[in-house]
Amino acid sequence: MTNTTPLAQSFFSRDTHAVARDLLGKLLIRKVDQHVISGRITEVECYVGVDDAACHAAHGKTERNQIMFGPAGHAYIYLIYGMYNCLNIVTEAVDFPAAILIRSLEPTNDLAFMMQRRGQSKINNLTTGPGKLCQAMAIDRSLNENDLTKATNLWIANGSQRIRQSEIMRTARIGVDYAGSSAKLPWRYLINNNQFVSAALPSYSK
DNA sequence: GGTTCGATCCTCT
DNA sequence: GAGGATCGAACCT
Numbered sequence A: 001m002t003n004t005t006p007l008a009q010s011f012f013s014r015d016t017h018a019v020a021r022d023l024l025g026k027l028l029i030r031k032v033d034q035h036v037i038s039g040r041i042t043e044v045e046c047y048v049g050v051d052d053a054a055c056h057a058a059h060g061k062t063e064r065n066q067i068m069f070g071p072a073g074h075a076y077i078y079l080i081y082g083m084y085n086c087l088n089i090v091t092e093a094v095d096f097p098a099a100i101l102i103r104s105l106e107p108t109n110d111l112a113f114m115m116q117r118r119g120q121s122k123i124n125n126l127t128t129g130p131g132k133l134c135q136a137m138a139i140d141r142s143l144n145e146n147d148l149t150k151a152t153n154l155w156i157a158n159g160s161q162r163i164r165q166s167e168i169m170r171t172a173r174i175g176v177d178y179a180g181s182s183a184k185l186p187w188r189y190l191i192n193n194n195q196f197v198s199a200a201l202p203s204y205s206k
Numbered sequence B: 001g002g003t004t005c006g007a008t009c010c011t012c013t
Numbered sequence C: 001g002a003g004g005a006t007c008g009a010a011c012c013t
Helices: A016-023 A065-069 A111-118 A130-136 A177-184
Strands: A003-006 A027-032 A035-048 A075-080 A084-090 A098-109 A154-159 A168-171 A188-191
Touching (some): A016 A035, A016 A188, A035 A111, A065 A084, A075 A130, A084 A130, A098 A111, A098 A130, A098 A188, A111 A130
Antiparallel strands (some): A027 A035, A027 A154, A035 A098, A035 A188, A075 A084, A084 A098, A168 A188
């Protein structure tokens, strides 16, 4: 049985790394028009606090990143490179800026919808990357600040599969070389030997 | 008001 | 492995 009940806010208001590990294997569900699109989370990255040079909040609160300072369990969605959206989930306490970037999914429902959105029929090229999964699931900035603990149009659920700690691998984050020593932190978590992870290789891995 | 550049992806070589 | 697409946030002057 697949559990599609939204995870509670208490799940997200914990230590970001603990939430990141627990998010692997969970279900991301998107409801749009008559479609219910979903995928299992296979890869995430942590962005934590003002001391993390790769985190958007590293230089304090701004118009764009203020969502990260807000309550946990909300979506922080921003535009990258002028063309792609990235989906993050706010974690930890109010006024502590932290979020988890969803980097990759394993498609589980309404693959036809995703294929059409992506103009791709290869199943492992639908949602394996932060920009790709947003395109496949019709996630854009209109969903910014969306409460992900409510089953409205975007939320996270338990799903049906539990991931063991021994199945989790961690590496450095992708595309953050500009962040100096922070770029080397092993804050990317993914499911070991899963084919639904982004192709990008870390500049440094364990 | 102007400039810079990015938590990416795709299409070429 | 390199380069282009494309735009708004953030940081200048």
